[in-house]
Amino acid sequence: MAQQCEICGADVPHTYLVEIGTSKLRVCKACAKYGVVVTERQVKPSSVKTPVVRKKKIYKLMDEELSFEIVPDFGKRIKDAREKLGLKQEELAKQINEKVSLLRKIERGELVPEDRVRQKLERVLNISLVERVE
Numbered sequence: 001m002a003q004q005c006e007i008c009g010a011d012v013p014h015t016y017l018v019e020i021g022t023s024k025l026r027v028c029k030a031c032a033k034y035g036v037v038v039t040e041r042q043v044k045p046s047s048v049k050t051p052v053v054r055k056k057k058i059y060k061l062m063d064e065e066l067s068f069e070i071v072p073d074f075g076k077r078i079k080d081a082r083e084k085l086g087l088k089q090e091e092l093a094k095q096i097n098e099k100v101s102l103l104r105k106i107e108r109g110e111l112v113p114e115d116r117v118r119q120k121l122e123r124v125l126n127i128s129l130v131e132r133v134e
């Protein structure tokens with residue numbers, strides 16, 4: 001749609017926003033020289049840029065959190081490590097201060113241990129239950 005120059009009235013495909021004195025006018029290219037061209041894009045950058053940068057940071061944090069995952073055979077690793085130490089499920093459960101029923105479910109792979117429990121198991125059994133995911 002054609003726009004109209006506010007100075008000479010010409011129909012032009014694009015008008016420029018110029019400052020002449022204290023007023024701002026939309027004018028054609030030829031009339032733009034009578035004033036100072038205001039670049040409309042420069043009006044916003046500070047208010048636009050900030051949220052964009054913040055968003056990127058959040059995504060980066062999420063990426064970092066997602067880059068560690070519990071190993072798929074966590075149950076077997078726990079069972080093997082426990083047996084190597086000669087511990088019964090009841091004994092290990094006591095050491096990590098959790099119910100034996102919970103430990104049993106974890107060892108069978110039926111339940112993914114929450115971070116708090118996983119960290120205790122890792123510490124007591126001296127194993128790692130997470131791996132880095134590319």
Ligand SMILES: [Zn+2]
Pocket residue numbers: 005006007008009010027028029030031032
């Ligand atoms: Zn004009």
